[in-house]
Amino acid sequence: MNLSAETVQTVKATVPVLEEHGVAIVEYFYKDMLSENPELLNVFNAANQRSGRQQAALTGAIYAYAANIDNLDALTSTVQRIAYKHVSFNILPEHYGIVGRHLIKAMAHVLGDKASSRILDAWSEAYNYLASLFIDVEKTIYHEKENAEGGWRGTRPFRIRRKEKESDLITSFYLEPVDGKPVAHFYPGQYISIYIRPDDYDFHCIRQYSLSDAPNGKHYRISVKREGSEASKGLISHYLHDSLNVDDIVQLSPPVGDFFLDPEETTPVVLLSGGVGQTPVLSMLNTLTINKSDRPIRYVHNAINSQVHAFGKHTRALSSQHNNIKQFLFYDAPTQHCSGHDFTGSLDMDSIRQDIQLPGAHYYFCGPAGYLSMINSTLKSWGIPESHIHYEIFGPDHSV
Ligand SMILES: Cc1cc2nc3c(=O)[nH]c(=O)nc-3n(C[C@H](O)[C@H](O)[C@H](O)COP(=O)(O)OP(=O)(O)OC[C@H]3O[C@@H](n4cnc5c(N)ncnc54)[C@H](O)[C@@H]3O)c2cc1C
Ligand code: HEM
Numbered sequence: 001m002n003l004s005a006e007t008v009q010t011v012k013a014t015v016p017v018l019e020e021h022g023v024a025i026v027e028y029f030y031k032d033m034l035s036e037n038p039e040l041l042n043v044f045n046a047a048n049q050r051s052g053r054q055q056a057a058l059t060g061a062i063y064a065y066a067a068n069i070d071n072l073d074a075l076t077s078t079v080q081r082i083a084y085k086h087v088s089f090n091i092l093p094e095h096y097g098i099v100g101r102h103l104i105k106a107m108a109h110v111l112g113d114k115a116s117s118r119i120l121d122a123w124s125e126a127y128n129y130l131a132s133l134f135i136d137v138e139k140t141i142y143h144e145k146e147n148a149e150g151g152w153r154g155t156r157p158f159r160i161r162r163k164e165k166e167s168d169l170i171t172s173f174y175l176e177p178v179d180g181k182p183v184a185h186f187y188p189g190q191y192i193s194i195y196i197r198p199d200d201y202d203f204h205c206i207r208q209y210s211l212s213d214a215p216n217g218k219h220y221r222i223s224v225k226r227e228g229s230e231a232s233k234g235l236i237s238h239y240l241h242d243s244l245n246v247d248d249i250v251q252l253s254p255p256v257g258d259f260f261l262d263p264e265e266t267t268p269v270v271l272l273s274g275g276v277g278q279t280p281v282l283s284m285l286n287t288l289t290i291n292k293s294d295r296p297i298r299y300v301h302n303a304i305n306s307q308v309h310a311f312g313k314h315t316r317a318l319s320s321q322h323n324n325i326k327q328f329l330f331y332d333a334p335t336q337h338c339s340g341h342d343f344t345g346s347l348d349m350d351s352i353r354q355d356i357q358l359p360g361a362h363y364y365f366c367g368p369a370g371y372l373s374m375i376n377s378t379l380k381s382w383g384i385p386e387s388h389i390h391y392e393i394f395g396p397d398h399s400v
Pocket of ligand 1: 210395
């Protein structure tokens with residue numbers, strides 16, 4: 001299917017209107033769609049909608065699509081990333097019809113007279129085109145995941161085999177498939193989705209967790225931070241910490257994600273993380289050491305203090321046992337009981353520049369949004385090519 005020149009022109013011409021009304025359209029769209037299709041409450045995260053992050057992500061995607069409609073190749077990597085996320089939520093082709101119908105209805109409602117039937121038809125045609133792109137990419141991912149050794153489609157029951165406190169805030173869960181068969185391989189940095197229906201809850205909730213250890217074919221490990229304050233506790237992270245225990249069963253999606261270490265690379269690798277953002281890069285570090293990699297590795301981590309610093313003993317041991325690994329540990333606000341850190345305060349890239357600006361290095365980082373944008377802009381200012389910069393955000397908004 002190709003879009004007509006007229007459709008392309010009409011969609012591009014509506015970009016300024018979208019910019020003006022994009023958020024209102026997406027807000028109306030979610031409310032209307034979820035009231036008519038309450039089963040989708042099983043899929044969409046209420047907290048992400050409350051915070052506006054989900055709306056911002058979808059608005060951003062629609063805007064990017066409109067701006068690039070005559071150059072869709074520019075969106076290939078974005079489509080791939082979103083498709084991985086959709087697969088982890090088990091989004092199916094029939095969902096696209098529901099979203100499309102409510103999106104066009106929302107445009108008509110919010111734009112009123114500004115949305116002629118010509119504009120709505122053009123958007124409808126363009127949406128169906130984009131939806132078919134996603135459906136095709138997702139079909140390929142579902143197929144690969146289902147047919148990989150140890151793979152599956154949708155969800156698979158896993159038993160919590162071990163639950164281990166890593167710090168005052170972070171606990172690891174070792175998850176083994178109930179069927180006792182192997183688990184699919186993953187690339188270090190990738191994530192699974194966990195499907196949980198808390199007691200007294202009408203819908204199940206889906207959350208992503210990066211796999212925090214190297215692949216081993218038998219089980220997965222996730223490491224979860226208690227999210228939020230007493231007044232606004234994160235639902236699933238608290239449920240995992242407080243209500244789920246060894247032998248309890250959860251459902252998992254197969255591992256996916258576009259943030260991963262390429263095992264074939266031989267270049268130096270710099271891993272940077274803040275707080276629980278450590279999980280995907282720890283999987284990378286563990287994989288590199290298990291594979292006896294001799295790549296120069298720099299492991300930079302920020303924690304508030306030693307009470308909330310997870311895996312400190314482990315990464316310290318790795319850096320003292322392997323000459324190619326150098327660790328740089330920052331404590332933002334150390335207490336008098338803290339020791340072993342190299343720097344006090346937030347990450348200062350200049351203070352470690354000569355240690356981490358290695359020729360040809362690839363940079364992988366994960367942490368809070370402000371931390372990511374600071375690293376991203378610093379690396380760019382050092383002249384690091386974009387193709388060597390890789391990061392993960394623990395939420396629906398990827399604008400760093
Ligand atoms: C690719 C990816 C990988 C991830 N990997 C990890 C990982 O390895 N480890 C990890 O711990 N997390 C990870 N996350 C984050 C994880 O998926 C969850 O988002 C996180 O655990 C919070 O989920 P929750 O259900 O506890 O919080 P939610 O209930 O979803 O709430 C989210 C936030 O909103 C706040 N909130 C909730 N209710 C209210 C309210 N009424 N008013 C105001 N604020 C409110 C909460 O305090 C919380 O901070 C990852 C996310 C992604 C996308
Ligand atoms: C062409 C249509 C669509 C576009 C452009 C789109 C776009 C997006 C974007 C940009 C994100 C954020 C991805 C990220 O984390 O980086 C996202 C996430 C998501 N999408 Fe879609 N999407 C589309 C269709 C659908 C459909 C049909 C469904 C299911 C009904 C769906 C459900 C979701 C869910 C559940 C998330 C995760 C949100 C979260 O993390 O809270 N999407 N989508």
